[in-house]
Amino acid sequence: MxxxxxxxxxxxxxxxxxxxxxxxxxxxxxxxxxxxxxxxxxxxxxxxxxxxxxxxxxxxxxxxxxxxxxxxxxxxxxxxxxxxxxxxxxxxxTNPLLQARWFLKEMGCYHSLSGDVVDFFFVVLFTGVRIGVGAWLMYCELASPKPRWYIKLGGVVMYAVSWVFMVSICRFARRKTMKKYHAWRSQRGEELCLRTNGHLKSH
Structure with missing residues (x-):
């Protein structure tokens, strides 16, 4: 073998x-x-x-x-x-969603609904699978007497690395969300100006 x-x-x-x-x-x-x-x-x-x-x-x-x-x-x-x-x-x-994100950027389609959907599912899946399910698997591995100590140590290190990426992903998600929010506020302000047709509102 x-x-x-x-x-x-x-x-x-x-x-x-x-x-x-x-x-x-x-x-x-x-x-x-x-x-x-x-x-x-x-x-x-x-x-x-x-x-x-x-x-x-x-x-x-x-x-x-x-x-x-x-x-x-x-x-x-x-x-x-x-x-x-x-x-x-x-x-x-990386994983398939990160690859899809790169392809969207390469084709100029990242700043669209498709890019937002890919980023959203990447954050959700990373949090649920790498952090959530990963914690469960790590617990089962640590609780079992079968894996050797260095296998358990490797699992803990890999899970810690996932948390390092998780912090970066949370920062990225916060920046993108705030950027989208400010763009929405700015667009809404422009629409209000157009509705008043340049006239002052009555108080």
Missing amino acids: LLTLPLRAACSLLAWLSLYAWFCRRYKHRSYEWSCRLVTLTHGILATCLSAYIGFIDGPWPLSHPGSPNTTLQVHGLCLSLGYFLFDLCCEI
Whole structure:
């Protein structure tokens, strides 16, 4: 099994490189960054769906069996992502909503309802999944006697990193909300001026 893991990771890396090369040929009029982001978006969607299937359908249930031996499907999923991480060493590794946000910016559509929807769901999902569900998973891992101490320590560190990102996300959400509010106030003031047609209101 151990001898085949490097081979699986190498095959995964080759697959991601091939996908990147195909995207570069398919979107010649776009930058290489565009193709790299497409690979990242593809991995984000694939890894999220595969992880959800492994964790909540195929099993074992992560909240009651932390530290159990890896299944064959789990090993395949890990090798798939390991190959991608080797490909993506030079980029920021994020999730599908962040990739969608980048594409909207690239196409000039970020400052629209679509951009607001993507940002809203990113904040909600990050808070609910990374902070909420993450806390539950960390508790189950710490309470279980099966995981080794360094696995538990790694889980705590990863959760702490999520909170660092959460603080930044809250600041971003506050700035964007205040900017939208001030723009709305300014627009409303202009509309009131137009309604009075330049005449003073009677008191």
